[in-house]
Amino acid sequence: MVSSPYTDIDRPPLHGRNLERALVRPGGLWTRLDLRAETASTNADAAEAAQRGEPEGLVVVAERQTAGRGRRDRTWVSPARAGIAASVLLRPGQPNVDRAWPAAPVAAYGWLPLMAGVALVETATRVAEVPAVLKWPNDLMIGDAKCAGILAEGVAGAVVVGIGLNVTLRAHELPTDRPATSLQLAGAELTDRDPLLRSLLRAFATWYDRWRLAAGDAEASGLREAYRHHCGTLGREVRVQLPGGAELSGTATGIDADGQLVVSGAGGEHSIAAGDVLHVR
Template sequence: MTSPYTNLDRPPLNARRLEAALVTETGPWTRLDLRAETGSTNADAVAAARAGEPEGLVVVAEAQTAGRGRRGRTWTSPPRAGLTTSVLLRPGVAVPEREWPAAPPSAYGWLPLLAGVALVETATRLAEVPAVLKWPNDLMVGDLKCAGILAEGVPDSGGAPAVVVGIGLNVTLRANELPADRPATSLQLAGAAMTDRDPLLRALLRGLGGWYARWRLAAGDAAECGLLEAYRHHCGTIGRSVRVRLPSGAELAGEVTTIDADGQLVVRTTGGGSQSVAAGDVLHVR
């Protein structure tokens, strides 16, 4: 395995510092699993959920070799060049000591969007890059993708359904390390003021935990907890002309007018009607 000190501009994460930060967070984090290398942090967290791991596990990998993206795409990360993390949540389990009621399954679709808000806030406030969210949960700098999010449901795991949310953020990837099949960038290439992964990860977990706590207190109501407003604020897809490839293979074209209370994309079609989209691949049209 490659020594963690061969790339001095890519130091390893500090497990002790990260574990100490988890203890002080207001969110649900209970345990850090920091791995030098793994195939997929989402797969690791899913396996833990099936084995009965409680809510709050954070899996982080210094290198990922077979990450999973939307629609079967792969997401790989060179050693210590990005943040690759997955968190295990059980939103359907009430937590009386935190006054968290169980959230209904109909609200679980907000979890990847919630992670997107935490991610874009970290990128804009700490890294100081002009990032926005492309619906549903890609982090974009201009027209270049800088991060992606994938949520996976784990039914009846350990006696209660779980949701694993994975985040892959390009931090110091160089131009020749970016995927060749899609336009992408990294925080470093975008001129970020901060590329130290330790404070970036702590800020991301703090933001993710904070938004999750507010969402849980509101029983999964995105409007009540302010999540809907925050997502709309950061969504660069609103107001854009788009083409949307739907899961059926059909294509929808029009202008995005808003994100509705269910987290769906609302498109004013070229025919003058309006259509809500729950899932699909979005292309921003110049």
């Protein structure tokens, strides 16, 4: 017998038709909502659609994700209906005459996961009303515990941005290899995934529009300043594990024009394009 999605009253299913009516509108960014009961990876699903030529604006959402991936190939798995697992398909290199969007340069694409982080932290603070910040580059943190992560991937000339947010996970359901939490455990005022997902996608669409109108310029669009405002890494003593195993310690002092973390340490300032950041107490 197939279990009902209403078995756990704290975890009702998403309402696909309502979400589609609210998000998929003429002239808007989102063109199609693909809501799945279960999938291995929403990023993989969106990447397959990109390879088939799907236009910009696809949103893939899964009630349960069994093989989600984070940075450095870490797995991200959540019980059914306990979180938000969503991926969006973007084609920033294609101009859009109707929306007065010029093509964004490939060099600016690194801002897309940071943009998703800004949309996510705005939703967490304004809708869920939790004291969330971003840890560079795009982990959503509540205190010292991770509540969400973002993974962006380039595929077939497109960019797929995936977001995994812990909403109603209980303590025994969280990863044990690193500090983690959920909106519910953090005392969120709202844990209904429908308004959370609507807010997240609307915020992302607003920032994407500003960024595209500015031809991918994070400074001109206001994105860089918004990211700095929400970044809890700035001003902290950090230890950064760099690709290849080297480490860098110092003070996080800024976010440069390319979205890289600027760390002031031995030998002066260093711009970090990729790495795992540890906030040092």
